[in-house]
Amino acid sequence: PAVNGGPREIPVGAAGPGQAVTALEKATAGTQWEITRYQDARALTEAVEDREIVGGVLVTPAGVTLYQATAAGPQATAALTAMATAVAERQHAELTVEDLAPFPEDDPRGAGFSAAALPMVFGGIIPAIALARLFPGRTGPRLAGGLLFSLTAGFAVTAVLQFGTGSLSGDYWATALGLSLGIAALAFTLLGLEALFGLPGFGIGAALMMLLANPLSGFATGPHWLPGGWSDLGQILPPGASGSLLRANAFFDGTGATGPALVLAGWAVLGAALLLTGGRLRGRREDGAEPAAS
Known part of the structure; x- marks a missing residue:
């Protein structure tokens, strides 16, 4: 597992304008991500908290927001952050990160x-x-x-x-x-x-x-x-x-x-x-x- 492990069909969510979400799906096409569309930020955060997905990307005119759950898997969270950063760069927007399920402050890396x-x-x-x-x-x-x-x-x-x-x-x-x-x-x-x-x-x-x-x-x-x-x-x-x-x-x-x-x-x-x-x-x-x- 240490040699052959990596992102495999990680369930993530996406919300925002249809064109932006479609572009995100095309950019992440492959076996690494399994993207599900959600109507809005509330539905996206609820899906993360209910463990339906490990994180989600919200694209709005104001910028890109990443909702993540580090405790669900730090490696997956790191890969998701890199993906959201790339999306924000393509949108020429600022990335905001909200961790909905972090590790405790005394042990932030788990x-x-x-x-x-x-x-x-x-x-x-x-x-x-x-x-x-x-x-x-x-x-x-x-x-x-x-x-x-x-x-x-x-x-x-x-x-x-x-x-x-x-x-x-x-x-x-x-x-x-x-x-x-x-x-x-x-x-x-x-x-x-x-x-x-x-x-x-x-x-x-x-x-x-x-x-x-x-x-x-x-x-x-x-x-x-x-x-x-x-x-x-x-x-x-x-x-x-x-x-x-x-x-x-x-x-x-x-x-x-x-x-x-x-x-x-x-x-x-x-x-x-x-x-x-x-x-x-x-x-x-x-x-x-x-x-x-x-």
Whole structure:
């Protein structure tokens, strides 16, 4: 992703006189932008705040205004700013920029948000390792331990990012619960794979989460900056869904949180089902071995 990433069908909006918007569409024709027309500035800003688009350009006789949402993806915002600057230059007009969803003042580049990816991934792997070794073959303690650790880690990491570094600005409780759900989705999935397939299952699952799902999560860039197709895969894996849920809760008042929350809930339920199935199979094998031994 670092080598092949770039703008890919970034959804943006445009409003203004018909000729100006048509000229903008022709100038940005290609695979980088996906432009939608809006009637006026109000419709344009509402679309940005509702996360329908990452930004929009308003062309008026008084000048060109760019409405952006840096928290939706700083790379996409930078590319959009460059595009709007070029439009303003062609119009011989002044460019005005309004950021409708910025990162907090204490962390204007979103460094803390981007750095949350690894703690979240390790937060799912570490408890799975510990619980698998502490409670071998015991389904109940693993489920309870995974839930307790996920809640503790989710609330602790959110507290550090929001109150310690000032990297998040949303409702603390909603953000913490969302991050806890992401950690639980990872932990339960890995616990389930270990219960069903043993150490090889856990190893393959952990490797996929670290080496595939984490780079495709779009934590730092947003999904629209990833290579085509891979971004869609990344958003249905726990790290990508966790990043989208954290972004929605921390910067957009929960707008767009339903989809990733359902993805994470699905992974958590799948992991719990695998864990229960593995426990039952192990119990049957042990029951079958006892009479044979006697």
